Amino acid sequence: MIKIYNTLTSKKEEFAPITPGAVKMYACGVTVYDYSHLGHARGAVVFDVIQRYFRRKGFRVTYVRNFTDVDDKIINRAKEEGTTAAEVAQKYIQAYQEDMARLGVSRADVEPRATGHIKEMVEVIKGLIEKGHAYVVDGNVFFRVASFAGYGKLSKRNLEDMQAGARVEVDERKNDPLDFALWKASKPGEPAWDSPWGPGRPGWHIECTAMGFKHLGETFDIHAGGKDLIFPHHENEIAQSEAFSGKRFVNYWLHNGFVNINQEKMSKSLGNFFTIREILDQYDAEIVRLFLLSTHYRSPIDFSDGNLKDARAGLDRFYTMKEGIKNYLAGKMPPAVRPEQVIEGADRPLYEKILNLRTVFEEAMDDDFNTAFAIGLIYDLVRDVNKFIAEVEGKREDAAYIILSAAADAFDNVGKTLGIFLRDPEEWFKAARLGEGKVSLPMEKIEEYIHLRNEARARKDWAEADRIRLVLDEAGVALYDRSGGTVWKPK
RNA sequence: GGCGGCGUAGCCAAGUGGCUAAGGCAGAGGUCUGCAAAACCUUCAUUCAUCGGUUCAAAUCCGAUCGCCGCCUCCA
Known part of the structure; x- marks a missing residue:
């Protein structure tokens, strides 16, 4: 109630x-x-x-x-x-x-x-x-x-x-x-x-x-x-x-x-x-929205650059996780098994917690629309999901699929009510942040540099690789070498 | 002057009688990495403006003090 x-x-x-x-x-x-x-x-x-x-x-x-x-x-x-x-x-x-x-x-x-x-x-x-x-x-x-x-x-x-x-x-x-x-x-x-x-x-x-x-x-x-x-x-x-x-x-x-x-x-x-x-x-609209919802609606909220930057960091964190989920699920088919058959004991609490997000979210919102607490619950689960992703190598694929797709659904479900966390990670990192005018190179040029750098890395020419990293860094682009390839994000 | 509200770690911010005071940012150490970053792990308030009181028990209730803000005029 x-x-x-x-x-x-x-x-x-x-x-x-x-x-x-x-x-x-x-x-x-x-x-x-x-x-x-x-x-x-x-x-x-x-x-x-x-x-x-x-x-x-x-x-x-x-x-x-x-x-x-x-x-x-x-x-x-x-x-x-x-x-x-x-x-x-x-x-x-x-x-x-x-x-x-x-x-x-x-x-x-x-x-x-x-x-x-x-x-x-x-x-x-x-x-x-x-x-x-x-x-x-x-x-x-x-x-x-x-x-x-x-x-x-x-x-x-x-x-x-x-x-x-x-x-x-x-x-x-x-x-x-x-x-x-x-x-x-x-x-x-x-x-x-x-x-x-x-x-x-x-x-x-x-x-x-x-x-x-x-x-x-x-x-x-x-x-x-x-x-x-x-x-x-x-x-x-x-x-x-x-x-x-x-x-x-x-x-x-x-x-x-x-x-x-x-x-x-x-x-x-x-x-x-x-x-x-x-x-x-x-600032991207989603940053502003998260900022406004991070404090209970009856309390004063202080507008400052630092607070908006905190909100941006929070969204970076969220979308990094969402990207991790997306990358894992990409190209895999939903397994035709029941969750309880394949999810191992150690992962059960996480799965329960994911399924429970809607409930605890509603408990927070039922209490005079406590969006600040609700967002805290979301970030608490983000950490758990990140931990799972970090350790996913040794897991059963069908179980991991079920857990991560359940997580994606749960975050989406609560995100719809808050009107945040709903975008594609790619869009967040590129379009949204590019829109802030912090990157001074066109996307094609960035991709080209990344390609050149990866060629350099392949021949272990670290000096050249670092030089390209620095060029992009000065253009406001940060590079991350992931197992699936190099991704870039606005700084 | 009248009325209302607030004061929780370096910063932001939940918590309004009882488990270890959520969560995030920043910081420190570690794992990982060609270097990085991210992520993860550990660490980070014996204490909730101050002082008294009530209670078996208070950040949470009561009183006083200090500080800040808002409304009393158009204001979201």
Whole structure:
């Protein structure tokens, strides 16, 4: 059974879906006014793995991830660029989709846009006014926070604390500084939609309520987002949603930790961010994905060159093993024997451990999606499999075949949920790493040098062999003489 | 000021009451190798920021102290 840390209760809880066998999940997407940065990537990757994991466990998942495509920042950006808000939004939605595709993030089942749900938002706002939870001032509509008894239950703060600490200039039209805008009257030239209160545009929080209601219902299982959304965004969502429906809005609130740089939050306002595409120009997407999954999703993760290099080293290690498996299995046929007939006693524990990987992986993931631990389990098995490969000479071929193909299957199986470890080793070592621009020779030239070097080695001309090794080394190519021949990898 | 979180080896990082504190990187020694690399083996925290307390038993619970971070304003 899956246990999830719920921000609302500050505890890990057993996941009990509203509808047995189904998960209704909403993740706050991005405001599309600029390229997304690594912090956005973290949430996307983490919640992608979580929704994949639910599917793996047999749940019917409806995953909604929205785009905020109307907002002050989009309007400002449009002004700066002399274009329209709609064009700005379209451009960065496109860019986001490209970034996500490169990171291997699956498409959500529904990817709604705020501007496509104005009607739904207006309906919710109307209902809130009728129920006395909202009021109209000069074409603006504000939510009356004091009218909702549970306000503060998600972010664990009470109204007095917040008023004491209020340090923003207060919109004079609000009855109370904590009240927030549901609908904003548009200024001339701004995007505007007709409403009972005059032309305007929605406030930020109302979109998630309206889109969540429409695509998932008035109560759904999971609502996810970055920790910085807890207050005020998610707190406000709860207030307006529950005030409107009279029902519990969301059962489990999940919040991912930040990506830090030098122990500081990566953010637009600090200017210390790297866009996803900048990072992907330097590091293969799989490195980034492994890096993001190597820390539990609720903890902060520090972005640094060293940490990305660690992730790369991990992938080198994994794919070296995968290459070893592949080389062994190449050209051999699956034996028509039962595993228990041919696997010798000494290898039984390894075989059991391989078959057990799926189970222990799921135990780790069941515990609040502990990808870091799950990856540790994978590397633990990598070492065992490498040991087996190192000693495979003396083994029965049919038994070795069964063990190694079972290992390949097991790694593949868990890799699919994480979205890593799935490539062909050859592709990893060559295409992926070549893509980082570290090798300054074309592949054909490299192969030619290797051929020349092996001729030199055949006549025991070690000086020439070493000279060629050095030439390739300077071009960023490392050579390894294996029993099956010489292979090369980017340094 | 209010609220929340974190502090585990040189580095990254699991572990939240009880077997030997996962896993990776880096380091040291070894096997292998024409030389290398990879891989494998051995080694690498008597100790979990500090100090007290609770308990038969704590990195894990409680209190205090120090340090760091986040939210309270748009923020994944």
